[in-house]
Amino acid sequence: MENVLQKEGVAENLRFMVIEVVKQVENTQRVLDTMDPKIIESVTSRDDYIDNLKSVIENKCYSAINRSGSRNPRSVDILRASITVTSNLERIGDFAVNIVEQTEYLKDKDFIKRFDLSKFFEAVLTALNQVYTAMIKQDMSQAFKICRSEFTLDFLYKVQFDRILNELRSGRETENLITSHLILRYLERMGDSLLNIGEAIIFAALGEKFKIRQYEALRETLAKSGVEVPLSEVEFHSIWGTRSGCRIGLVTDRSRNRANEKGCAPESDEKQPGVDKASGVLFKEGNRKKIIQEMENINRWDSIMPGLPPKVLAHQVDGSQAAMLVEYLGGCTFQDVVLTAEAEIVENAIFLLEQTLLSVWDHTQAMAPMKSGFIRQLESRLDDVLRLYPNFDWQPKTIGSLEIASFSHMLEAAKAVEDELEAPYSVFIHGDFNINNIVYDHESQQIHFIDLHRSKLADPLQDISVYIVSNFRLPMFDLYSRARLNRAARRIYHFARSYGAEHGDASFDARLALGLARSFITSTRFELNPRFAKDMFLRGVYLLEKLLDHRGNPWDQFVLSEDALVY
Structure with missing residues (x-):
């Protein structure tokens, strides 16, 4: 892939830019050794030339990307990496100028020499001298060495920083010590830019951004x-x-x-x-x-x-x-099945999922009462919701004789409702049971679960409520897709409700309403369509209001409307 950089004239300008930045760093080292005003002037005056080279390379890269488009993604990756490399080379040049400008604040021009700066410059220059070849050839070995220079510079900086802190405690040479620290800090920051350069070259080689x-x-x-x-x-x-x-x-x-x-x-x-x-x-x-x-x-x-x-x-x-x-599991996600597969395959997939849940729940069921904790889960994620939609946090209102409590008051009341409800048993749950974390393999007739770091023993309605809302929150609004998603949600609801009835779960609908309210409201933090987010939020509020209205009556008489499950 060397041709794209040569063809677009990027390689030549990149070579000139690396040479200029190396020269800037070398001259910066000479300034710290000699404090020669001519070299100081040379460093500050060459900064504009580096900036111009950066602009030329960026313009060439953006023009080439615009022409290539999606026709040659590998070329686009290399051009994008070149922009990152160029930006960080320019930043290293800026740091060199910053260091030179700091020298005027040294009371004693020889003071900086007490710190071992040669190792800093050796690490920076060794890495810089590898940049051009590594970028042109997308050389992973050289890119890795460039990245490693950042760790070397961090270590060197830490040693000298600790020394400066100790000397500052004496109260002597304060100005010189602070200025020396700033110079060392700019050298350390050159390492950060070299790390960015190395990672950009890895991106050029692999086509993926890697730290x-x-x-x-x-x-x-x-x-x-x-x-x-x-x-x-x-x-x-x-x-x-x-x-x-x-x-x-x-x-x-x-x-x-x-x-x-x-x-x-x-x-x-x-x-x-x-x-x-x-x-x-x-x-x-x-x-x-x-x-x-x-x-x-x-x-x-x-x-x-x-x-x-x-x-x-x-x-x-x-x-x-x-x-x-x-x-890597064969098959496709449940979302893809529900939205794109033939009706017969969808029915088979849902049946297999139900049988899988049945087997897991029977095998792991622990017959002991358990609190679900839906409202507390909602509260833990509420800050992210309100950052995106602060208007959801409404304040108390009065309309004639009608008093409307604040949203926070509603949540407090819902917590009191939840304290009255218990699951009669627990099972081992997925923990993040949305339809992208379920894989259906039609060939082997198997269901697989992925992304399992939240799995634990819990109320099975934790999973069921997440599954239902993960169907609902997909931004698919055509009638055909919606009908398929709604059917998938209803099927699992009826399956879980039947299982609960067989195992004495008298508060199934009430707890599911709490779980759905949690998931509807918290899902809005990922939805940038304000109308759809408001729809989900109000649906969650509606379910909480229904629960609060029912309070004082037996929870086994609470009935969840199926219309609340579907869009």
Whole structure:
């Protein structure tokens, strides 16, 4: 892919820009050694030239992207990466100017020499001198070394920062120490820009944006799984839409993909574990607690119903982060089935889901009363709702003799209602049972669950309410799609209600109303269509009002209207 940068004239200008930034950093080092005013003037005057080179490269890249469009996504990725590289080179040049300007505040011009600056400049210049080749060739090895320079600079900065703090306590040389700290801080910030440059080159090579910790996690986790595929031959396709904060993507072997596309087998007939064209593996990286919790829950689910969750192929933990490779399951999400499959397949999928839930609930049922906690869950997410829609938090109103309580007062009253309600049993639930976290494999006639870090023993209506609202909140408004989604919601409602009746669940409809109210209201924090968000919010409020009106009567007489389930 060298041609796109050469063809568009980006490579030549990038080369000039790297040379200029290297020269700026070298001259900055000379300034700190000699305080030569001519070199200081040279550094400040060359800043405009670097800015101009940045503008030229950006213009060329944006013009080329506009011409390429979707026809050549790899070229677009490389051009986008070039813009990031250029912006961060320009920032390093700015830091060089900032350092030079700080020297005028040194009372003693030789004071800065007591700090070991040569190692800082060595780390920066070594990384800068690799940028051009790494970008032109999308060299992963060099990109990784550029990224590592940031860790080196952070370490060097920490050593000198601790020294400055100790010396400041003496009360002497305060001005010189503070100015020296600012100079060291700009050198450390050059490392941040080098990290951005290295990650941009990794993006150019892989076609996906990776933080260096994610790159290392992927590399190490692949190695632990026994997959002997160079990372340069790995294709990573992000799975967007997750709100968990984790990085999730499908990992496949680029060399096998090329071989399959040509209709030939790879050089070795021996199957690589985990990664191939047909399946690949899922890479998940994120908060350590969430990843470990999910692995534990996957093992728990596998003991309940083998094959229901994906298999964990490998994992690794690094400080506060963790990563794992899991089996990529065949089939498609329940959302895709409900919206696009033939009616017969949809019916079969819903039947399989009901049978799967029946088996899980029977196997894990614990006959002990349990509080559901729906309103407290709602309150924990309410701040995000009100940030997007502050008008939902209405204040008390009076219309003639009619008094309307505030929204917060309604929630307090709903909490009192919930305290009267208990599930007569608990089961092991998914914990985030929306229709994108259910996979249906028509060929094997299996249901699979994914994204399981919230699984636990709880009221089964936790899952049922989430499932129903996940159908409702899809922004599909044509009658055909809505009819399919509504049917999927109603079917699971009737299934769960029948199960509850068979097992003595007298407050089923009342607790489900609470669960639906929670999910309707909290789902608005993800909905930017104000009319649709208001519809969901008011539906949640309606359900709470119905519950409050019923208070004082037996909860087994509360009836949830099916119209509340569907759009």
